[in-house]
Amino acid sequence: MASTPTAPDAPAVIPRDGGASERVAEALRTAILHGEYPPGTRIRQEDVAAQHGASRLPVREALRLLEAEGLVRLVANTGAWVSSLNLDECDELYRIRERIEPLLLTYSIPALSDDAIAELGALAARMEAGVAVEEFLELDHRFHLATYSGARTLTLGETVERLWNRTQHYRRLYSLGLDADSNRIVHDEHHMLVRAIESRDADDAERVLAGHIRRTRLELARHPHIFD
Amino acid sequence: MASTPTAPDAPAVIPRDGGASERVAEALRTAILHGEYPPGTRIRQEDVAAQHGASRLPVREALRLLEAEGLVRLVANTGAWVSSLNLDECDELYRIRERIEPLLLTYSIPALSDDAIAELGALAARMEAGVAVEEFLELDHRFHLATYSGARTLTLGETVERLWNRTQHYRRLYSLGLDADSNRIVHDEHHMLVRAIESRDADDAERVLAGHIRRTRLELARHPHIFD
DNA sequence: GGTCTTGAGATTGGATGCAATCGCCCGTAC
DNA sequence: GTACGGGCGATTGCATCCAATCTCAAGACC
Numbered sequence: 142m143a144s145t146p147t148a149p150d151a152p153a154v155i156p157r158d159g160g161a162s163e164r165v166a167e168a169l170r171t172a173i174l175h176g177e178y179p180p181g182t183r184i185r186q187e188d189v190a191a192q193h194g195a196s197r198l199p200v201r202e203a204l205r206l207l208e209a210e211g212l213v214r215l216v217a218n219t220g221a222w223v224s225s226l227n228l229d230e231c232d233e234l235y236r237i238r239e240r241i242e243p244l245l246l247t248y249s250i251p252a253l254s255d256d257a258i259a260e261l262g263a264l265a266a267r268m269e270a271g272v273a274v275e276e277f278l279e280l281d282h283r284f285h286l287a288t289y290s291g292a293r294t295l296t297l298g299e300t301v302e303r304l305w306n307r308t309q310h311y312r313r314l315y316s317l318g319l320d321a322d323s324n325r326i327v328h329d330e331h332h333m334l335v336r337a338i339e340s341r342d343a344d345d346a347e348r349v350l351a352g353h354i355r356r357t358r359l360e361l362a363r364h365p366h367i368f369d
Numbered sequence: 370m371a372s373t374p375t376a377p378d379a380p381a382v383i384p385r386d387g388g389a390s391e392r393v394a395e396a397l398r399t400a401i402l403h404g405e406y407p408p409g410t411r412i413r414q415e416d417v418a419a420q421h422g423a424s425r426l427p428v429r430e431a432l433r434l435l436e437a438e439g440l441v442r443l444v445a446n447t448g449a450w451v452s453s454l455n456l457d458e459c460d461e462l463y464r465i466r467e468r469i470e471p472l473l474l475t476y477s478i479p480a481l482s483d484d485a486i487a488e489l490g491a492l493a494a495r496m497e498a499g500v501a502v503e504e505f506l507e508l509d510h511r512f513h514l515a516t517y518s519g520a521r522t523l524t525l526g527e528t529v530e531r532l533w534n535r536t537q538h539y540r541r542l543y544s545l546g547l548d549a550d551s552n553r554i555v556h557d558e559h560h561m562l563v564r565a566i567e568s569r570d571a572d573d574a575e576r577v578l579a580g581h582i583r584r585t586r587l588e589l590a591r592h593p594h595i596f597d
Numbered sequence: 598g599g600t601c602t603t604g605a606g607a608t609t610g611g612a613t614g615c616a617a618t619c620g621c622c623c624g625t626a627c
Numbered sequence: 628g629t630a631c632g633g634g635c636g637a638t639t640g641c642a643t644c645c646a647a648t649c650t651c652a653a654g655a656c657c
Contacts, residue, residue, distance in 0.1 A: 160445050162433075198426075201430070202429070202430065202433055205390075205430055205433050205434060205437075206433060206437065209433075209434065209437030209438070210437070211524065217388050226523075230523040230524075233476075233522055233523055233524065233525060234523075234524060236472060237469060237472065237524065237525055237528070240468040240469050240472055241465060241468050241469060244464060244465065244468055294461055295454075295457075295458040295461055295462075296439065296458075296461065296462060296465065296535075297461060297465055300465070300528070307524075
Protein backbone atom coordinates (compact mmCIF):
# COMPACT_ATOMS: atom_id res chain seq x y z
CA MET A 142 0.00 0.00 0.00
CA ALA A 143 2.94 2.31 0.63
CA SER A 144 3.01 4.15 -2.65
CA THR A 145 6.46 5.25 -3.68
CA PRO A 146 6.01 8.27 -5.91
CA THR A 147 8.57 8.54 -8.67
CA ALA A 148 10.49 11.41 -7.17
CA PRO A 149 13.02 12.67 -9.73
CA ASP A 150 15.91 13.48 -7.45
CA ALA A 151 14.47 13.33 -3.96
CA PRO A 152 14.88 10.00 -2.24
CA ALA A 153 12.42 11.16 0.37
CA VAL A 154 9.17 9.22 0.29
CA ILE A 155 7.33 12.34 1.31
CA PRO A 156 5.41 13.75 -1.67
CA ARG A 157 4.66 16.86 0.37
CA ASP A 158 1.13 17.21 -0.85
CA GLY A 159 -0.87 18.14 2.21
CA GLY A 160 -0.19 18.09 5.90
CA ALA A 161 1.90 15.20 7.14
CA SER A 162 -0.58 14.47 9.90
CA GLU A 163 -3.38 13.90 7.42
CA ARG A 164 -1.21 11.67 5.28
CA VAL A 165 -0.21 9.51 8.22
CA ALA A 166 -3.80 9.39 9.45
CA GLU A 167 -5.03 8.36 6.02
CA ALA A 168 -2.42 5.62 5.77
CA LEU A 169 -3.19 4.27 9.22
CA ARG A 170 -6.91 4.42 8.54
CA THR A 171 -6.76 2.40 5.36
CA ALA A 172 -4.37 -0.05 6.98
CA ILE A 173 -6.79 -0.61 9.84
CA LEU A 174 -9.79 -0.88 7.53
CA HIS A 175 -8.01 -3.39 5.30
CA GLY A 176 -7.39 -5.61 8.27
CA GLU A 177 -3.64 -5.14 8.39
CA TYR A 178 -3.95 -3.87 11.95
CA PRO A 179 -6.58 -6.07 13.60
CA PRO A 180 -8.43 -4.81 16.68
CA GLY A 181 -6.31 -4.94 19.79
CA THR A 182 -3.07 -4.34 17.92
CA ARG A 183 -0.75 -1.95 19.66
CA ILE A 184 0.43 1.02 17.66
CA ARG A 185 3.83 2.43 18.61
CA GLN A 186 4.39 6.00 17.59
CA GLU A 187 8.03 5.48 16.75
CA ASP A 188 7.34 2.57 14.42
CA VAL A 189 4.73 4.48 12.47
CA ALA A 190 6.97 7.53 12.33
CA ALA A 191 9.89 5.57 10.90
CA GLN A 192 7.56 3.79 8.50
CA HIS A 193 6.42 7.08 7.03
CA GLY A 194 9.70 8.95 7.20
CA ALA A 195 8.26 11.50 9.59
CA SER A 196 8.81 12.44 13.17
CA ARG A 197 6.57 11.26 15.98
CA LEU A 198 4.73 14.55 16.13
CA PRO A 199 2.50 14.13 13.08
CA VAL A 200 1.95 10.56 14.16
CA ARG A 201 0.62 11.74 17.49
CA GLU A 202 -1.77 14.13 15.78
CA ALA A 203 -2.87 11.39 13.42
CA LEU A 204 -3.57 9.11 16.37
CA ARG A 205 -5.61 11.84 18.02
CA LEU A 206 -7.61 12.15 14.83
CA LEU A 207 -8.22 8.44 14.56
CA GLU A 208 -9.19 8.34 18.20
CA ALA A 209 -11.86 10.95 17.53
CA GLU A 210 -13.06 8.72 14.69
CA GLY A 211 -13.24 5.81 17.08
CA LEU A 212 -10.72 3.68 15.21
CA VAL A 213 -8.01 3.93 17.86
CA ARG A 214 -8.01 4.00 21.62
CA LEU A 215 -5.42 6.20 23.35
CA VAL A 216 -4.39 5.73 26.95
CA ALA A 217 -2.43 8.56 28.52
CA ASN A 218 1.27 7.88 28.98
CA THR A 219 0.77 4.33 27.88
CA GLY A 220 0.04 3.93 24.23
CA ALA A 221 -2.45 3.44 21.44
CA TRP A 222 -4.38 0.36 20.41
CA VAL A 223 -6.67 -0.39 17.51
CA SER A 224 -10.21 -0.21 18.85
CA SER A 225 -12.14 -3.40 19.31
CA LEU A 226 -15.87 -3.87 19.75
CA ASN A 227 -17.95 -6.37 21.62
CA LEU A 228 -21.38 -7.43 20.46
CA ASP A 229 -23.23 -4.80 22.48
CA GLU A 230 -21.09 -1.97 21.18
CA CYS A 231 -21.45 -3.15 17.58
CA ASP A 232 -25.18 -3.45 18.13
CA GLU A 233 -25.26 0.15 19.30
CA LEU A 234 -23.46 1.42 16.23
CA TYR A 235 -25.92 -0.43 14.01
CA ARG A 236 -28.86 1.04 15.89
CA ILE A 237 -27.46 4.51 15.33
CA ARG A 238 -26.95 3.78 11.65
CA GLU A 239 -30.51 2.50 11.46
CA ARG A 240 -31.72 5.91 12.55
CA ILE A 241 -29.50 8.32 10.68
CA GLU A 242 -28.64 6.62 7.37
CA PRO A 243 -32.25 6.86 6.21
CA LEU A 244 -32.02 10.59 6.90
CA LEU A 245 -28.87 10.86 4.84
CA LEU A 246 -30.63 8.99 2.07
CA THR A 247 -33.48 11.49 2.16
CA TYR A 248 -30.94 14.26 1.79
CA SER A 249 -29.42 12.49 -1.17
CA ILE A 250 -32.33 11.25 -3.27
CA PRO A 251 -33.60 14.55 -4.69
CA ALA A 252 -30.12 15.44 -5.94
CA LEU A 253 -29.10 12.08 -7.40
CA SER A 254 -28.51 12.22 -11.14
CA ASP A 255 -29.97 9.57 -13.42
CA ASP A 256 -26.44 8.46 -14.21
CA ALA A 257 -25.72 7.95 -10.54
CA ILE A 258 -28.86 5.86 -10.16
CA ALA A 259 -27.89 3.74 -13.13
CA GLU A 260 -24.53 3.16 -11.51
CA LEU A 261 -26.35 1.85 -8.44
CA GLY A 262 -28.00 -0.89 -10.45
CA ALA A 263 -24.66 -1.82 -11.98
CA LEU A 264 -23.01 -2.09 -8.58
CA ALA A 265 -25.84 -4.22 -7.20
CA ALA A 266 -25.56 -6.51 -10.20
CA ARG A 267 -21.81 -6.93 -9.84
CA MET A 268 -22.20 -7.92 -6.20
CA GLU A 269 -24.89 -10.39 -7.16
CA ALA A 270 -22.60 -12.00 -9.71
CA GLY A 271 -20.62 -13.45 -6.87
CA VAL A 272 -17.26 -12.07 -5.85
CA ALA A 273 -14.65 -12.67 -3.20
CA VAL A 274 -15.18 -11.36 0.31
CA GLU A 275 -12.86 -8.39 0.12
CA GLU A 276 -14.34 -7.27 -3.18
CA PHE A 277 -17.85 -7.78 -1.85
CA LEU A 278 -17.12 -5.50 1.07
CA GLU A 279 -15.65 -2.94 -1.27
CA LEU A 280 -18.60 -3.04 -3.65
CA ASP A 281 -21.12 -2.95 -0.83
CA HIS A 282 -19.43 0.11 0.61
CA ARG A 283 -19.32 1.81 -2.76
CA PHE A 284 -22.96 0.94 -3.39
CA HIS A 285 -24.23 2.54 -0.23
CA LEU A 286 -21.93 5.53 -0.55
CA ALA A 287 -23.29 6.00 -4.06
CA THR A 288 -26.84 6.09 -2.72
CA TYR A 289 -25.67 8.92 -0.45
CA SER A 290 -23.64 10.76 -3.07
CA GLY A 291 -26.33 13.34 -3.71
CA ALA A 292 -26.33 14.55 -0.13
CA ARG A 293 -24.55 17.81 0.57
CA THR A 294 -24.35 17.66 4.33
CA LEU A 295 -22.14 19.27 6.89
CA THR A 296 -21.86 16.44 9.38
CA LEU A 297 -24.22 13.62 8.61
CA GLY A 298 -22.27 12.08 5.76
CA GLU A 299 -19.06 12.13 7.72
CA THR A 300 -20.78 10.63 10.76
CA VAL A 301 -22.15 7.78 8.69
CA GLU A 302 -18.76 7.14 7.12
CA ARG A 303 -17.20 6.88 10.58
CA LEU A 304 -19.82 4.44 11.75
CA TRP A 305 -19.14 2.28 8.72
CA ASN A 306 -15.41 2.34 9.40
CA ARG A 307 -15.76 1.33 13.00
CA THR A 308 -17.72 -1.79 12.16
CA GLN A 309 -15.76 -2.70 9.04
CA HIS A 310 -13.64 -5.36 10.72
CA TYR A 311 -16.61 -7.28 12.08
CA ARG A 312 -18.50 -6.99 8.82
CA ARG A 313 -15.55 -8.73 7.18
CA LEU A 314 -15.49 -11.50 9.75
CA TYR A 315 -19.21 -12.02 9.32
CA SER A 316 -18.99 -12.06 5.54
CA LEU A 317 -16.29 -14.71 5.67
CA GLY A 318 -18.77 -17.10 7.23
CA LEU A 319 -21.39 -16.71 4.52
CA ASP A 320 -22.09 -18.79 1.46
CA ALA A 321 -23.53 -17.37 -1.74
CA ASP A 322 -27.12 -18.22 -0.83
CA SER A 323 -27.01 -16.31 2.42
CA ASN A 324 -26.56 -13.14 0.45
CA ARG A 325 -29.82 -13.64 -1.41
CA ILE A 326 -31.73 -11.36 0.95
CA VAL A 327 -29.00 -8.73 0.77
CA HIS A 328 -29.25 -8.60 -3.00
CA ASP A 329 -33.02 -8.41 -2.89
CA GLU A 330 -32.86 -5.55 -0.43
CA HIS A 331 -30.35 -3.74 -2.60
CA HIS A 332 -32.61 -4.01 -5.62
CA MET A 333 -35.60 -2.85 -3.59
CA LEU A 334 -33.55 0.12 -2.52
CA VAL A 335 -32.58 0.92 -6.10
CA ARG A 336 -36.21 0.75 -7.21
CA ALA A 337 -37.34 3.06 -4.43
CA ILE A 338 -34.60 5.51 -5.36
CA GLU A 339 -35.48 5.28 -9.05
CA SER A 340 -39.01 6.33 -8.26
CA ARG A 341 -37.64 9.10 -6.03
CA ASP A 342 -39.71 7.80 -3.16
CA ALA A 343 -37.68 8.92 -0.17
CA ASP A 344 -40.07 7.53 2.44
CA ASP A 345 -40.07 4.09 0.91
CA ALA A 346 -36.32 4.18 0.45
CA GLU A 347 -35.93 5.08 4.12
CA ARG A 348 -38.05 2.11 5.11
CA VAL A 349 -36.11 -0.33 2.96
CA LEU A 350 -32.77 0.97 4.17
CA ALA A 351 -33.75 0.90 7.84
CA GLY A 352 -34.91 -2.67 7.40
CA HIS A 353 -31.69 -3.57 5.64
CA ILE A 354 -29.55 -2.24 8.46
CA ARG A 355 -31.82 -3.68 11.12
CA ARG A 356 -31.70 -7.14 9.57
CA THR A 357 -27.92 -7.00 9.36
CA ARG A 358 -27.77 -6.07 13.03
CA LEU A 359 -29.92 -9.04 13.97
CA GLU A 360 -27.80 -11.30 11.79
CA LEU A 361 -24.65 -10.13 13.54
CA ALA A 362 -26.26 -10.85 16.91
CA ARG A 363 -26.79 -14.44 15.75
CA HIS A 364 -23.03 -14.85 15.33
CA PRO A 365 -21.56 -13.64 18.63
CA HIS A 366 -18.42 -15.74 18.17
CA ILE A 367 -17.18 -13.05 15.80
CA PHE A 368 -16.48 -10.79 18.77
CA ASP A 369 -14.10 -13.09 20.64
CA MET B 370 -0.29 34.79 33.39
CA ALA B 371 3.15 34.07 31.97
CA SER B 372 4.73 31.59 34.34
CA THR B 373 8.51 31.80 34.42
CA PRO B 374 9.86 28.30 33.86
CA THR B 375 13.33 29.33 35.06
CA ALA B 376 13.04 27.43 38.33
CA PRO B 377 14.06 23.81 37.78
CA ASP B 378 12.15 22.17 40.58
CA ALA B 379 10.03 25.09 41.64
CA PRO B 380 6.35 24.42 42.29
CA ALA B 381 4.79 24.37 38.88
CA VAL B 382 1.56 26.31 38.47
CA ILE B 383 0.19 23.37 36.57
CA PRO B 384 -1.88 21.12 38.84
CA ARG B 385 -0.83 18.21 36.66
CA ASP B 386 -4.09 16.38 36.82
CA GLY B 387 -4.44 14.94 33.36
CA GLY B 388 -2.78 15.54 30.04
CA ALA B 389 -2.16 19.15 29.15
CA SER B 390 -3.89 18.72 25.80
CA GLU B 391 -7.11 17.67 27.47
CA ARG B 392 -6.93 20.52 29.92
CA VAL B 393 -6.46 23.08 27.16
CA ALA B 394 -9.19 21.49 25.09
CA GLU B 395 -11.57 21.56 28.03
CA ALA B 396 -10.80 25.22 28.72
CA LEU B 397 -11.27 26.20 25.08
CA ARG B 398 -14.45 24.18 24.84
CA THR B 399 -16.09 25.83 27.83
CA ALA B 400 -14.91 29.24 26.67
CA ILE B 401 -16.52 28.69 23.27
CA LEU B 402 -19.71 27.28 24.76
CA HIS B 403 -20.03 30.20 27.16
CA GLY B 404 -19.87 32.61 24.29
CA GLU B 405 -16.48 34.09 25.13
CA TYR B 406 -15.24 33.03 21.70
CA PRO B 407 -18.13 33.74 19.30
CA PRO B 408 -18.29 31.93 15.95
CA GLY B 409 -15.82 33.33 13.47
CA THR B 410 -13.28 34.27 16.11
CA ARG B 411 -9.76 33.46 15.15
CA ILE B 412 -7.78 31.34 17.59
CA ARG B 413 -4.02 31.88 17.60
CA GLN B 414 -2.03 28.97 18.96
CA GLU B 415 0.54 31.19 20.62
CA ASP B 416 -2.05 33.22 22.50
CA VAL B 417 -3.77 30.16 23.88
CA ALA B 418 -0.43 28.61 24.78
CA ALA B 419 0.68 31.65 26.75
CA GLN B 420 -2.72 31.90 28.36
CA HIS B 421 -2.40 28.39 29.76
CA GLY B 422 1.29 28.39 30.54
CA ALA B 423 1.94 25.65 28.04
CA SER B 424 3.73 25.36 24.74
CA ARG B 425 1.99 25.40 21.41
CA LEU B 426 2.11 21.64 21.06
CA PRO B 427 -0.70 20.72 23.45
CA VAL B 428 -2.66 23.62 21.99
CA ARG B 429 -2.40 22.13 18.55
CA GLU B 430 -3.61 18.78 19.79
CA ALA B 431 -6.45 20.48 21.61
CA LEU B 432 -7.43 22.29 18.42
CA ARG B 433 -7.39 19.01 16.53
CA LEU B 434 -9.68 17.54 19.14
CA LEU B 435 -12.08 20.45 18.98
CA GLU B 436 -12.04 20.28 15.21
CA ALA B 437 -13.13 16.65 15.40
CA GLU B 438 -15.93 17.80 17.69
CA GLY B 439 -16.92 20.40 15.13
CA LEU B 440 -16.34 23.37 17.40
CA VAL B 441 -13.32 24.66 15.54
CA ARG B 442 -12.33 24.84 11.89
CA LEU B 443 -8.66 24.34 11.02
CA VAL B 444 -7.16 25.46 7.74
CA ALA B 445 -3.73 24.13 6.86
CA ASN B 446 -0.90 26.63 7.21
CA THR B 447 -3.38 29.35 7.95
CA GLY B 448 -5.05 29.07 11.30
CA ALA B 449 -8.04 28.08 13.37
CA TRP B 450 -11.43 29.72 13.71
CA VAL B 451 -14.42 29.04 15.90
CA SER B 452 -16.94 27.22 13.75
CA SER B 453 -20.02 29.05 12.63
CA LEU B 454 -23.24 27.65 11.26
CA ASN B 455 -25.75 28.91 8.76
CA LEU B 456 -29.42 28.05 8.99
CA ASP B 457 -29.17 24.99 6.75
CA GLU B 458 -26.31 23.52 8.74
CA CYS B 459 -28.07 24.13 12.03
CA ASP B 460 -31.20 22.57 10.60
CA GLU B 461 -29.19 19.49 9.66
CA LEU B 462 -27.82 19.07 13.16
CA TYR B 463 -31.33 19.31 14.59
CA ARG B 464 -32.60 16.70 12.14
CA ILE B 465 -29.85 14.36 13.26
CA ARG B 466 -30.68 15.00 16.90
CA GLU B 467 -34.34 14.34 16.13
CA ARG B 468 -33.37 10.85 14.99
CA ILE B 469 -30.80 9.75 17.53
CA GLU B 470 -31.73 11.42 20.81
CA PRO B 471 -34.90 9.36 21.09
CA LEU B 472 -32.71 6.29 20.70
CA LEU B 473 -30.45 7.47 23.49
CA LEU B 474 -33.52 8.04 25.62
CA THR B 475 -34.64 4.47 25.00
CA TYR B 476 -31.23 3.29 26.17
CA SER B 477 -31.56 5.39 29.29
CA ILE B 478 -35.12 4.89 30.51
CA PRO B 479 -34.90 1.32 31.81
CA ALA B 480 -31.87 2.19 33.92
CA LEU B 481 -33.03 5.50 35.37
CA SER B 482 -33.36 5.45 39.13
CA ASP B 483 -36.45 6.87 40.81
CA ASP B 484 -34.26 9.54 42.35
CA ALA B 485 -33.01 10.58 38.95
CA ILE B 486 -36.58 10.85 37.68
CA ALA B 487 -37.55 12.98 40.66
CA GLU B 488 -34.63 15.24 39.85
CA LEU B 489 -36.06 15.68 36.35
CA GLY B 490 -39.26 17.11 37.72
CA ALA B 491 -37.33 19.47 39.95
CA LEU B 492 -35.25 20.75 37.04
CA ALA B 493 -38.32 21.28 34.88
CA ALA B 494 -39.97 23.22 37.71
CA ARG B 495 -36.94 25.44 38.22
CA MET B 496 -36.87 26.34 34.53
CA GLU B 497 -40.57 27.09 34.65
CA ALA B 498 -40.08 29.48 37.58
CA GLY B 499 -38.45 31.89 35.18
CA VAL B 500 -34.72 32.44 35.12
CA ALA B 501 -32.21 34.43 33.13
CA VAL B 502 -31.15 33.21 29.70
CA GLU B 503 -27.78 31.80 30.64
CA GLU B 504 -29.27 29.88 33.55
CA PHE B 505 -32.14 28.66 31.39
CA LEU B 506 -29.69 27.23 28.91
CA GLU B 507 -27.75 25.60 31.70
CA LEU B 508 -30.85 24.07 33.28
CA ASP B 509 -32.21 22.92 29.95
CA HIS B 510 -28.95 21.19 29.18
CA ARG B 511 -28.83 19.55 32.58
CA PHE B 512 -32.45 18.47 32.24
CA HIS B 513 -31.95 16.66 28.97
CA LEU B 514 -28.63 15.18 30.05
CA ALA B 515 -30.39 13.88 33.14
CA THR B 516 -32.97 12.11 30.99
CA TYR B 517 -30.05 10.38 29.28
CA SER B 518 -28.09 9.63 32.41
CA GLY B 519 -29.21 6.02 32.55
CA ALA B 520 -27.73 5.21 29.17
CA ARG B 521 -24.46 3.32 29.16
CA THR B 522 -23.44 3.78 25.58
CA LEU B 523 -20.17 3.66 23.73
CA THR B 524 -20.72 6.40 21.20
CA LEU B 525 -24.28 7.62 21.17
CA GLY B 526 -24.11 9.74 24.31
CA GLU B 527 -20.92 11.41 23.20
CA THR B 528 -22.35 12.06 19.75
CA VAL B 529 -25.42 13.72 21.21
CA GLU B 530 -23.29 15.86 23.51
CA ARG B 531 -21.27 17.08 20.54
CA LEU B 532 -24.39 17.98 18.59
CA TRP B 533 -25.62 19.99 21.56
CA ASN B 534 -22.32 21.80 21.81
CA ARG B 535 -22.24 22.75 18.16
CA THR B 536 -25.62 24.43 18.28
CA GLN B 537 -25.19 25.99 21.73
CA HIS B 538 -24.34 29.44 20.42
CA TYR B 539 -27.42 29.72 18.25
CA ARG B 540 -29.65 28.33 20.97
CA ARG B 541 -28.44 31.20 23.15
CA LEU B 542 -29.14 33.79 20.49
CA TYR B 543 -32.60 32.37 19.97
CA SER B 544 -33.37 32.29 23.68
CA LEU B 545 -32.39 35.92 24.03
CA GLY B 546 -35.25 36.87 21.75
CA LEU B 547 -37.91 35.07 23.76
CA ASP B 548 -40.27 36.34 26.41
CA ALA B 549 -41.52 34.21 29.28
CA ASP B 550 -44.72 33.22 27.49
CA SER B 551 -42.93 31.83 24.48
CA ASN B 552 -41.49 29.15 26.68
CA ARG B 553 -44.92 27.85 27.66
CA ILE B 554 -44.80 25.07 25.06
CA VAL B 555 -41.27 24.13 26.07
CA HIS B 556 -42.31 23.64 29.68
CA ASP B 557 -45.34 21.62 28.66
CA GLU B 558 -43.19 19.36 26.51
CA HIS B 559 -40.73 18.91 29.35
CA HIS B 560 -43.50 17.86 31.70
CA MET B 561 -44.92 15.49 29.10
CA LEU B 562 -41.47 13.99 28.76
CA VAL B 563 -41.15 13.54 32.51
CA ARG B 564 -44.52 11.84 32.69
CA ALA B 565 -43.64 9.44 29.87
CA ILE B 566 -40.38 8.60 31.61
CA GLU B 567 -42.13 8.14 34.95
CA SER B 568 -44.36 5.51 33.38
CA ARG B 569 -41.29 3.93 31.75
CA ASP B 570 -42.96 4.24 28.38
CA ALA B 571 -39.98 4.46 26.06
CA ASP B 572 -42.03 4.64 22.86
CA ASP B 573 -44.10 7.54 24.12
CA ALA B 574 -41.04 9.29 25.48
CA GLU B 575 -39.37 8.93 22.07
CA ARG B 576 -42.36 10.52 20.40
CA VAL B 577 -42.48 13.46 22.79
CA LEU B 578 -38.76 14.07 22.53
CA ALA B 579 -38.72 13.87 18.73
CA GLY B 580 -41.55 16.38 18.64
CA HIS B 581 -39.72 18.64 21.06
CA ILE B 582 -36.61 18.72 18.95
CA ARG B 583 -38.55 19.03 15.72
CA ARG B 584 -40.54 21.98 17.02
CA THR B 585 -37.38 23.70 18.15
CA ARG B 586 -35.89 23.21 14.70
CA LEU B 587 -38.92 24.79 13.08
CA GLU B 588 -38.79 27.66 15.56
CA LEU B 589 -35.16 28.32 14.69
CA ALA B 590 -36.05 28.36 11.01
CA ARG B 591 -38.53 31.14 11.75
CA HIS B 592 -35.71 33.33 13.05
CA PRO B 593 -33.09 33.23 10.30
CA HIS B 594 -31.64 36.58 11.38
CA ILE B 595 -29.83 34.68 14.13
CA PHE B 596 -27.42 33.29 11.59
CA ASP B 597 -26.10 36.56 10.23
C1' DG C 598 6.51 -20.10 48.34
C1' DG C 599 4.02 -15.91 47.66
C1' DT C 600 3.72 -10.94 47.61
C1' DC C 601 5.34 -6.43 47.82
C1' DT C 602 8.91 -3.27 46.48
C1' DT C 603 12.28 -1.25 43.63
C1' DG C 604 15.00 -0.56 39.80
C1' DA C 605 16.04 -0.30 34.72
C1' DG C 606 14.27 -0.07 30.18
C1' DA C 607 10.99 1.52 27.05
C1' DT C 608 7.49 4.64 25.55
C1' DT C 609 4.83 8.56 25.61
C1' DG C 610 4.26 13.78 26.72
C1' DG C 611 6.00 18.38 26.36
C1' DA C 612 9.32 22.36 25.24
C1' DT C 613 12.22 24.67 22.19
C1' DG C 614 14.06 26.00 17.66
C1' DC C 615 14.00 26.25 12.78
C1' DA C 616 11.95 25.90 8.13
C1' DA C 617 7.95 26.46 5.12
C1' DT C 618 3.91 28.71 3.95
C1' DC C 619 0.38 32.23 3.75
C1' DG C 620 -1.53 36.93 4.01
C1' DC C 621 -0.77 41.65 3.61
C1' DC C 622 1.18 45.89 2.10
C1' DC C 623 3.58 48.72 -0.80
C1' DG C 624 5.70 49.93 -5.01
C1' DT C 625 5.51 49.92 -9.89
C1' DA C 626 3.83 49.56 -14.49
C1' DC C 627 0.10 50.22 -17.64
C1' DG D 628 -6.83 55.06 -11.15
C1' DT D 629 -6.36 50.22 -11.22
C1' DA D 630 -4.22 45.86 -11.52
C1' DC D 631 -0.28 43.03 -10.95
C1' DG D 632 4.04 41.47 -8.74
C1' DG D 633 7.58 41.26 -5.13
C1' DG D 634 9.04 41.46 -0.50
C1' DC D 635 8.25 41.35 4.49
C1' DG D 636 6.05 40.07 8.72
C1' DA D 637 3.35 36.81 11.09
C1' DT D 638 1.81 32.23 11.92
C1' DT D 639 1.66 27.53 11.37
C1' DG D 640 4.13 22.88 10.63
C1' DC D 641 7.71 19.75 11.66
C1' DA D 642 12.11 17.83 13.71
C1' DT D 643 14.99 17.21 17.59
C1' DC D 644 15.86 17.01 22.47
C1' DC D 645 14.63 16.40 27.34
C1' DA D 646 11.48 15.12 31.15
C1' DA D 647 7.71 12.37 33.13
C1' DT D 648 5.34 8.15 33.42
C1' DC D 649 4.29 3.44 32.79
C1' DT D 650 5.59 -1.53 32.23
C1' DC D 651 7.87 -5.41 33.47
C1' DA D 652 10.85 -8.22 35.80
C1' DA D 653 14.10 -9.41 39.31
C1' DG D 654 15.08 -9.42 44.10
C1' DA D 655 14.13 -9.00 49.02
C1' DC D 656 11.21 -9.58 52.76
C1' DC D 657 7.50 -11.86 55.23
